[in-house]
Amino acid sequence: MPVFHFDFDQIKIKSKYRELLRQQSACEMQTLEARGDMILQIEGHADERGSDEYNVASDTPANAIANSIMAYLTNPELTQIISYGEEFPLVPQSNKNAWARNRRVEFTLLLK
Structure with a gap:
């Protein structure tokens, strides 16, 4: 996933990120769920x-971002927000x- x-x-x-998020989220989240041994950590940074x-x-x-991604996950426990x-x-x-x-x-992928 790119940096937003x-x-x-x-x-x-x-708007330039919304379409990118739609395109990549479905595939990335299906892969994440299929593996079953990883968590997607969503990391917010401020100035x-x-x-x-x-x-x-x-x-x-x-x-x-997490709310948008959740539409593509059946198991919300595969994400964590920091x-x-x-x-x-x-x-x-x-x-x-x-x-x-x-x-x-x-975004960082972490082993469970």
């Missing part, structure tokens, strides 16, 4: 702006470009 980026203070999935509490709030881009907030920036600088790249959702 979000606008500041938004949880809406950008440095906002309080720590705000940046790891439950209403996050990671949840928006909101890291600003803890792991992709770009350590403090400017608009860095903030935009740091607001993202990434």
Whole structure:
């Protein structure tokens, strides 16, 4: 799955990602369920702006992505959502470009 980026203070999935999510989710989730030994970890990241509490709030881009993916899973226990907030920036600088790249959702496959 690709990295998904979000606008500041938004949880809406950008239109360019919606179709990609639809195309890849069905195949990826079927493979995940068929294997049975893995979990998809959905990791939300924020930029440095906002309080720590705000940046790891439950209403996050990671949840928006997870909700879309759940439509393709019969077993929701095959996913887990983690909101890291600003803890792991992709770009350590403090400017608009860095903030935009740091607001993202990434995916990691974990063995059960």
